[in-house]
Amino acid sequence: MSSIEERVKKIVAEQLGVKEEEVKNEASFVEDLGADSLDTVELVMALEEEFETEIPDEEAEKITTVQLAIDYVNANLG
Amino acid sequence: MSINGKVALVTGASRGIGAAIADHLGAEGAVIVGTATSESGAEKITARFAEKGIKGVGKVLNVTDADSVASLLKSVQEEFGTPEILVNNAGITKDNLLMRMSEDEWFDVINTNLSAIYRLSKACLRGMMKARWGRIINISSVVGSMGNAGQSNYAATKAGVAGFARALAKEVGSRGITVNTVAPGFIDTDMTKELSEEQKELMLSQIALGRLGQPEEIAAVVGFLASDAGSYITGDTLHVNGGMYMS
Numbered sequence: 001m002s003s004i005e006e007r008v009k010k011i012v013a014e015q016l017g018v019k020e021e022e023v024k025n026e027a028s029f030v031e032d033l034g035a036d037s038l039d040t041v042e043l044v045m046a047l048e049e050e051f052e053t054e055i056p057d058e059e060a061e062k063i064t065t066v067q068l069a070i071d072y073v074n075a076n077l078g
Numbered sequence: 079m080s081i082n083g084k085v086a087l088v089t090g091a092s093r094g095i096g097a098a099i100a101d102h103l104g105a106e107g108a109v110i111v112g113t114a115t116s117e118s119g120a121e122k123i124t125a126r127f128a129e130k131g132i133k134g135v136g137k138v139l140n141v142t143d144a145d146s147v148a149s150l151l152k153s154v155q156e157e158f159g160t161p162e163i164l165v166n167n168a169g170i171t172k173d174n175l176l177m178r179m180s181e182d183e184w185f186d187v188i189n190t191n192l193s194a195i196y197r198l199s200k201a202c203l204r205g206m207m208k209a210r211w212g213r214i215i216n217i218s219s220v221v222g223s224m225g226n227a228g229q230s231n232y233a234a235t236k237a238g239v240a241g242f243a244r245a246l247a248k249e250v251g252s253r254g255i256t257v258n259t260v261a262p263g264f265i266d267t268d269m270t271k272e273l274s275e276e277q278k279e280l281m282l283s284q285i286a287l288g289r290l291g292q293p294e295e296i297a298a299v300v301g302f303l304a305s306d307a308g309s310y311i312t313g314d315t316l317h318v319n320g321g322m323y324m325s
Contacts, residue, residue, distance in 0.1 A: 038249065042207060 004077075008070050011050055015043045025067040040064075051077050081304050082107030086134075087154065087161040089141055089198065090168030092119040094267035095217060097126070098293030099165055102301045104132030108163060111154050113139035115168075134158070141168050141194035151201045160205030163304050166195045166239070167217040171269070173228045184231045191235035195242060199257075203250065212255035213304045216243055217296070220263040220319045236261070240315045247313030256312035258303050263319025266290040286321025 002010075005025075013020040016033045029035040029043065044060040051073055055063070063069050086103045090096035091112025100112040104127060111134055112123040123136025137153070140146040154161060169191045172183040199214055206212025221229055222236025240259045247257040264270055264281050270290065273281070282288060299318050302308045317325055 038252065045204060045207070 004073050005070050007050060008047070008073060009066065011046050012043065012066055012069070015039065015046050023066055025070070026065060028065045030064065043069075047073070053077055080107065080306065081163060083109065084163055085109045085111065085154065085158045085161045086163035086165065086304070087111045087113070087198070087202065088165040088167055089113045089139060089194070091123055091136065094269060095262060095265060095293045095296050096165075096167040097123075098297040099167060099217075099300045100134075101126070101130060101132065102294065102297035103163065103165075103304060104130065104134060106301055106305070108134075108304075109158050110134035111150075111158065111161065112136050113141075113150065113168065115140060139168075141198065142189045144197055147194075147197045147201050155205075160209070161202050162206055162209055162211055163213045163215070164198060164202045165215045165217065165300060165304075166198055168194060169217065169219075169232075169235075171229065171232050173232065175228055176230045179231065187231040188235055191232070192238045192242075195239055199242075199246065203255070206255045207250065207253050210254045212250070212253070214243070214246065214255065214257040215300050215303050216240075216257075216259045217300075218259045218261040218315065220261055220317065220323050222261060223315075223317070223325060224323045243315070244313040251312055256303070256309065258308075258311060258313070259315040260296060260299050260303070261315050261317045261319070262291065262296045263317075263322040264290050265296060266292055284322050285319070289320065291318065291320055 009020055009023045012023045016035050016039060018033050027033055029040050044055055044063060047069060048055055063072055081103065086108040088096055088100040088110060091100040092114040100110050104110045110127065110132055114120045114123055114136055117138055120136035120138045127134050137150055139150050170187060172187050174183055195216055216239040218239050219236040221233045222240060225233055243257045243259045296318055299316055303311060317323060
């Protein structure tokens, strides 16, 4: 079973159409990985499905980087 | 890609224009979930579908209640899959001169005709975005463009849904989802049967084609927008009013 970090990075790469090696922990979805606002909504949808949870809108808005996504999953589902 | 086998959610499908839309999309091969406000209305829809050989069912929905919308979507998802065609048709009138209009008359109409579109569209978008295909079709009214004395609440909602469609069309166009509005004129339904002969005469004199429209004539336009033939139209309002109002 892959770690949470690996699973998050794999989803980010798939959703945003970037290479996995570009998905660095500090990368911002919008500024570094070229996501638009709708892409980030879809990314959160994909994370919800991968980790079988619901992320409230007000929390979802705060998840702007790869590390913040990993932190969220670790804190809420780990 | 035709709409054959796709799941279509049609609100207010027990009678009038909504019933005609549900039956039309059903005849094109879509699986229809038609909603009504009461259990008996939902049963009537299910029976009508069975009689006409349409796949699908009637279900109870209170469009003003977020929980009711959530539980409907859940049950549709489990039974049929995610709706990729949404027809926001349910609507009410509570006519009054503005000077006499109560807050309840105002907010009831806003909540049912306009806020419901927010609730249902939001609930259905997730599935459409994943599918990279979707159709949201709002049923408005000629009154939203022309105005009508005694219907400031109704006209506000009907103009509102067209603005909503234009904004949402821009938000989700990149995902293959179109959002449009169909604005019927005077259609032969229970809603217009209440008019007096005098009112009807006056109405008819304003219609170029000189007759009321039939619900099927609205349903056919909705069917067109839902089909591949309508795939390059988004954010638009199609007026279907026999020449009563020409934009």
